[in-house]
Amino acid sequence: MNGYCQDRRESSSLTFISKLPIVHSKLPHIKETIFTTMSRIAAEAGAINLSQGFPGFAPDPRLTDLIAHFTQNGNNQYAPMMGILELREALVQKTLNCYGVATDAEKEWTIVSGATQAIFSAVTAVVSPGDEVIVLEPAFDSYDPAILLNGAVPIHVPLDERDFSPDWNKIEAAITAKTKLIIVNTPHNPSGYVWTQSDMDQLARLVDKFGLYVVSDEVYEHILFDGREHLSLLLHPVLRSRTFVCGSFGKTFHITGWKIGYCVAVPELTIEFRKIHQYVTFTTVRPAQHALAVYLQEESTYLGLSEFYQRKRDLFLEGLSKTQFEFEPTQGSFFQQVRYGHLSEMGDKELAILLTQKLKVACIPVSSFYADGRDHKILRFCFAKEEEELIEATRRLERISDLFG
Incomplete structure (x- = not known):
């Protein structure tokens, strides 16, 4: 009886699957975002993740205390x-x-x-x-x-x-x-x-x-x-x-x-x-x-943000200046772009993955921000991280030429 029931279930399942309509995707050319891809590769490689744009530190305890208070009070x-x-x-x-x-x-x-x-x-x-x-x-x-x-x-x-x-x-x-x-x-x-x-x-x-x-x-x-x-x-x-x-x-x-x-x-x-x-x-x-x-x-919660991030940007740029990347200091946001076309013709996505796996620093290839994937040999790093991470990341990036051997 058990075998008969199993056969019936398998037959019913196959019949159901064969009748499912074909899904015509509304976004047929959209794949997994580069941010998900690079964060996953960073996790697998145990890399410092400077790819996805999220802060690597905790918010102000006053804010988390406030949400706890309001959650607990109805x-x-x-x-x-x-x-x-x-x-x-x-x-x-x-x-x-x-x-x-x-x-x-x-x-x-x-x-x-x-x-x-x-x-x-x-x-x-x-x-x-x-x-x-x-x-x-x-x-x-x-x-x-x-x-x-x-x-x-x-x-x-x-x-x-x-x-x-x-x-x-x-x-x-x-x-x-x-x-x-x-x-x-x-x-x-x-x-x-x-x-x-x-x-x-x-x-x-x-x-x-x-x-x-x-x-x-x-x-x-x-x-x-x-x-x-x-x-x-x-x-x-x-x-x-x-x-x-x-x-x-x-x-x-x-x-x-x-x-x-x-x-x-x-x-x-x-x-x-x-x-x-x-x-x-x-x-x-x-x-x-x-x-x-x-x-x-309290206005200081947002008016002091530029000074807070400028310290991180300047620390990151100090480290980048010891690498072979070319760059102009970013004017705003918590991202810094670097150029490497003078070092190699390697595609930016290939280099980003290699850099994550070999030097253990993850970034985003800027070609991902173009619909046609045009590649200007530029990488984007997020410096919204703890200072120790930024120092270690730039120390590792000093060996970027090792990837072009």
Whole structure:
């Protein structure tokens, strides 16, 4: 009887499998992200992981104490769809303090489950099938999927190869009657380029001339170096009226695992944004919102971030100066790019894997930030790590020439 039943089960299973429909992927060309790939290889090799962009140190104990407090005191059910009012009001005050821009907590701010969700919801809010979206490359890898899943077409425009500034002539030449949106990022990942007032004015000119919307990825807004200031698109009246500004508490407060961010836009855009947001995640983890609302009351929690990361950047650059890599100090973010084309013609992904396995330091090949995989022989390192790790990593990188023997 047991054998008969086993045969029946196997036959039934095979019949069921044969009737399954073929899945036609909506993202047939999208594979595992390079960040997942390199972190896995780093773990397998026991390497220092300077690839994926997450801090290698704990957040402020005051913040973790706050979330514990609110978790233990009855704040564990759904938050309002747009986020708790206390956190939205704290962001209104922060934006006024930082940029002198008045915003509306009720009508313009939405708390979301990370900046990636904010970007997806913003793109979905205004983009329709057949529209074109300008993407400035190299670009973070979530932009294209958000566009493609909405039936739109990403139009890739390369940034200047020397300093990764926007080439406004190329951008304008790429705009057509189908162009609906442009996605921008400052400080820029992976290059660290920080936008200037001229960049803002040029974008505003194009937005006004062609009637474009903008998604502005500003997750590194508080990580700038050598006295630079972040120019949020909220500061420009033309851009303010056409832009979804997306930000991240994870990047600012070393809590990337909390997956919490925000989007601010004028009421007309926020209405459409929330229509999408409520059916993507509906709401975001409540105790984290209460904790952040209290934590933001102290300005030093974010105003001191540039100084904190500049010390790490400068330490990392001091070590890199002893290697054979070529580089320009990053202007913002917690990433540093290096060039190696003068040393080898090896592909950047091949070198990144070899460097992880042989020298035990993981990084990201910058070709992964281009849709066509163009390879400028550049690697990206994350220096949001403990100082001991940075010192040891650069010591190992002094042997980079060993990989080209």
